[in-house]
Amino acid sequence: MPAVLECAHLARSFGSLQAVDDVSLTIAPGETYGLLGPNGAGKTTTISMIAGLLTPSAGTVRVLGREITTAASTAKSAIGLVPQDIALYPDLSARENLRFFGRLQGMRGAELESRIDETLEVVGLRERGKDRIETYSGGMKRRANIAVGLLHSPTLLMLDEPTVGVDPQSRNSILEAIANLGTAGMAVLYTTHYMEEAERLCDRIGIIDDGRLIAEGTRAELVASLGTASRVTVRAEGPLDEWRESLAGLPGTQVHATADGVEITCPDPTGTVAAAFERAGRHGVTISGVDVATPDLESVFLHLTGKALRDE
Ligand SMILES: Nc1ncnc2c1ncn2[C@@H]1O[C@H](COP(=O)(O)OP(=O)(O)O)[C@@H](O)[C@H]1O
Numbered sequence: 001m002p003a004v005l006e007c008a009h010l011a012r013s014f015g016s017l018q019a020v021d022d023v024s025l026t027i028a029p030g031e032t033y034g035l036l037g038p039n040g041a042g043k044t045t046t047i048s049m050i051a052g053l054l055t056p057s058a059g060t061v062r063v064l065g066r067e068i069t070t071a072a073s074t075a076k077s078a079i080g081l082v083p084q085d086i087a088l089y090p091d092l093s094a095r096e097n098l099r100f101f102g103r104l105q106g107m108r109g110a111e112l113e114s115r116i117d118e119t120l121e122v123v124g125l126r127e128r129g130k131d132r133i134e135t136y137s138g139g140m141k142r143r144a145n146i147a148v149g150l151l152h153s154p155t156l157l158m159l160d161e162p163t164v165g166v167d168p169q170s171r172n173s174i175l176e177a178i179a180n181l182g183t184a185g186m187a188v189l190y191t192t193h194y195m196e197e198a199e200r201l202c203d204r205i206g207i208i209d210d211g212r213l214i215a216e217g218t219r220a221e222l223v224a225s226l227g228t229a230s231r232v233t234v235r236a237e238g239p240l241d242e243w244r245e246s247l248a249g250l251p252g253t254q255v256h257a258t259a260d261g262v263e264i265t266c267p268d269p270t271g272t273v274a275a276a277f278e279r280a281g282r283h284g285v286t287i288s289g290v291d292v293a294t295p296d297l298e299s300v301f302l303h304l305t306g307k308a309l310r311d312e
């Protein structure tokens with residue numbers, strides 16, 4: 001079976017800015033792949049090239065073995081795109097929006113109506129389908145936006161940060177719906193800057209930063225790449241910079257500044273915590289909290305880039 005998606009050496013620049021730089025990735029049938037990276041990492045630019053909306057500066061995209069270009073192409077019908085911004089007519093109902101977009105995809109009649117029922121069901125909007133989009137909450141609009149991407153039963157569904165700015169309940173129902181699609185055999189490309197979402201949903205995760213895919217694997221593989229057993233988070237107040245620097249020399253550790261302290265990946269958490277307290281005393285820093293856990297994707301990102309992934 002051919003890969004559903006094959007990107008080879010994809011690149012895109014805007015003037016002197018290299019927004020996407022030599023990205024190669026493959027998605028297998030039924031696989032949910034997460035593209036995880038902070039704002040500005042190049043996620044939307046990558047998805048736009050895969051969808052054939054933006055011409056790459058270099059590289060190729062193949063979907064089911066067929067090359068995608070911006071020129072109209074039948075290969076594109078295998079793709080469903082859920083854009084980052086809501087693309088719906090606010091004064092039409094969800095059903096009317098779906099009918100409109102379905103016709104653009106060449107769907108008609110009873111087939112279209114039954115697909116509309118199915119997709120509204122998938123996103124949990126069956127009861128509200130006849131209501132105008134402008135009466136929806138932010139989370140419901142997002143779900144209707146997802147229904148549009150699903151309508152023509154694509155082989156590959158791409159969702160660009162579909163939970164940004166939605167309430168926790170809608171967020172959960174969106175994540176559940178996407179998990180079900182993966183179970184049903186659809187290949188999914190999911191972009192996010194939320195580590196928890198990538199961990200919860202994705203079979204494999206690519207970490208993207210400054211346009212480059214800097215690591216790729218399952219959650220377990222990515223975490224194992226750190227090779228160290230523990231993640232020590234210390235929250236503190238006072239002159240943090242000198243204290244952080246004093247911790248940097250501990251053997252086998254990686255120290256990263258967080259907004260309110262440090263995160264340290266290390267082989268010896270007990271010794272690390274003791275050193276953090278001892279040096280805090282020396283540098284006039286007050287420690288307000290300590291947490292020891294196994295590394296997560298946030299630790300992987302910190303380790304690779306020296307930056308925090310989450311919104312500050
Ligand atoms: N049309 C454009 N013109 C100029 N710069 C752009 C354009 N689109 C994106 N960029 C820049 O490219 C980089 C990657 O953007 P984007 O792909 O939107 O990142 P993400 O989706 O990960 O937040 C950013 O620095 C952004 O400002």
Ligand SMILES: [Mg+2]
Binds near residue numbers: 044084161
């Ligand atoms: Mg984006």
